[in-house]
Amino acid sequence: MKVILTSQGDSLDAAMDARFGRAAKFLLWDSSTQAVTVVDNQQSLDAPQGAGIQAAMTVIKQGANAVITSHCGPKAFRVLQEAGVKVYLTKAAKCREALQLFQDGKLQEASNANVEGHWT
Amino acid sequence: MKVAVASGKGGTGKTTVSLALAAAAESPCLLLDCDVEEPNCHLFTSAEPWRTEGVDVLVPEFLGDGCDGCGACVRSCRFNVLAGFGRKVMVFAEMCHSCGGCVLACPHGALREIPYSIGRLEFRHAEGFELISGVMNVGYAMAPPLIRQLKKHLPASGLALLDCPPGTSCSMVTSVRDCDFVVLVTEPTPFGLHDLRLAVDTLAELNLPCGVIVNRAEAGATLIHDYCQEAELPILLEIPLSRQIAETCSAGGGLLDACPDLKEPLQALLAQTLPGLLAGRSVAS
Known part of the structure; x- marks a missing residue:
């Protein structure tokens, strides 16, 4: 399975980026190879509005099955849910820590967005 | 004046x-x-409205039929109103600026414009x-x-x-x-x-x-x-x-x-x- 983590840097040692839509980077982790690929989120960072929607489409294009992040808004959540991408929320500080919690089955799948939507 | x-x-x-x-x-x-x-x-x-008029804007509606997932509509929108994957397009109408661009951009006629209520006008004899x-x-x-x-x-x-x-x-x-x-x-x-x-x-x-x-x-x-x-x-x-x-x-x-x-x-x-x-x-x- 493929999992996207929202990250402030380019490796699993980086700090998690709490935001989904405007995350600095996405880390794509592939469970079959254990490989980590950095996925750009610049398009969403530059978006005047709809960053979460854009970011969700980036995740879907990467073929990810799940997202691990801290905050996910309602529009992004709807797009991810519609595409069958699961969302896992964590307060872990580091990406490696978040991934470990996920692999240990300690993260619960979110059934709703956990932050409010906004306009810009 | x-x-x-x-x-x-x-x-x-x-x-x-x-x-x-x-x-x-x-x-x-x-x-x-x-x-x-x-x-x-x-x-x-103290006057109550003697007339109320609804105000709509036009927003896209995804019809489904004809969509081949080309993504032209999604790319045409600078306001990120549309999310597309596979042969499906989701519309976040509340963010739409009603330019109609996505409907024009779709080569397959899979979108049309429909009214979306944004508010009303209330008329009073004060x-x-x-x-x-x-x-x-x-x-x-x-x-x-x-x-x-x-x-x-x-x-x-x-x-x-x-x-x-x-x-x-x-x-x-x-x-x-x-x-x-x-x-x-x-x-x-x-x-x-x-x-x-x-x-x-x-x-x-x-x-x-x-x-x-x-x-x-x-x-x-x-x-x-x-x-x-x-x-x-x-x-x-x-x-x-x-x-x-x-x-x-x-x-x-x-x-x-x-x-x-x-x-x-x-x-x-x-x-x-x-x-x-x-x-x-x-x-x-």
């Missing part, structure tokens, strides 16, 4: 002044409440004037389309007053645009002055003439006067800081109920000062 009442800073007394001008006007006038996010002129009249209020739906964030619809009811002649939203963003600009004169209501505080400057600069960009009403004026608080002198802006009126005015307005009364003496200067403002300033301006240009 179309007179906009705007401010920059919120809570300076735009609605109080708009209603007082409407009440003082010598012939019946029309008052538009353009503060569609939180219209409040109607709170000061005491001595007609009131039309724009009321935006809760949860919707784009005021300009509703304000434009409201302004379609402006009369070709006669006096119209527009109670504008605070600030200097799109909703204020949409409200004051095409008016003949803008009355800026402010208060003698640093915040009042700061936002007055922003409003004056905005109106300069729009090439609209303006003057200032100082509300809650106090002897010795001269910062607005100093600025107006420097910026060569006319001070149209001063409304004193008065507990009695505050109490009257809090109980649903008007400025003229608390200060009948202000009726004459407000009448003079509408009948002489503003026409005079406008005539002077057209001579100057």
Whole structure:
């Protein structure tokens, strides 16, 4: 399975980026190879509005099955849910820590967005 | 004559002044409440709406049939209203600016435009004037389309007053645009002055003439006067800081109920000062 983590840097040692839509980077982790690929989120960072929607489409294009992040808004959540991408929320500080919690089955799948939507 | 009442800073007394001008006007006038996010002129009249008109904008609807997942619609939207994956497109209508671009961009006819309610206009026969209020739906964030619809009811002649939203963003600009004169209501505080400057600069960009009403004026608080002198802006009126005015307005009364003496200067403002300033301006240009 493929999992996207929202990250402030380019490796699993980086700090998690709490935001989904405007995350600095996405880390794509592939469970079959254990490989980590950095996925750009610049398009969403530059978006005047709809960053979460854009970011969700980036995740879907990467073929990810799940997202691990801290905050996910309602529009992004709807797009991810519609595409069958699961969302896992964590307060872990580091990406490696978040991934470990996920692999240990300690993260619960979110059934709703956990932050409010906004306009810009 | 179309007179906009705007401010920059919120809570300076735009609605109080708009209603007082409407009440003082010598012939019946029309008052538009353009503060569609939180219209409040109607709170000061007992009249119920005699007519309500829904306001819609056009947004895309995904029809499904024909979509081959090319993504042309998604790429065409600079506002990220559409999310597409596979042969499915999701529409976040509340973010749409109604340009119709996505419908044109779709080569397969898989999208069409449908109406989307953003609010309503309420028409009231108030005491001595007609009131039309724009009321935006809760949860919707784009005021300009509703304000434009409201302004379609402006009369070709006669006096119209527009109670504008605070600030200097799109909703204020949409409200004051095409008016003949803008009355800026402010208060003698640093915040009042700061936002007055922003409003004056905005109106300069729009090439609209303006003057200032100082509300809650106090002897010795001269910062607005100093600025107006420097910026060569006319001070149209001063409304004193008065507990009695505050109490009257809090109980649903008007400025003229608390200060009948202000009726004459407000009448003079509408009948002489503003026409005079406008005539002077057209001579100057």
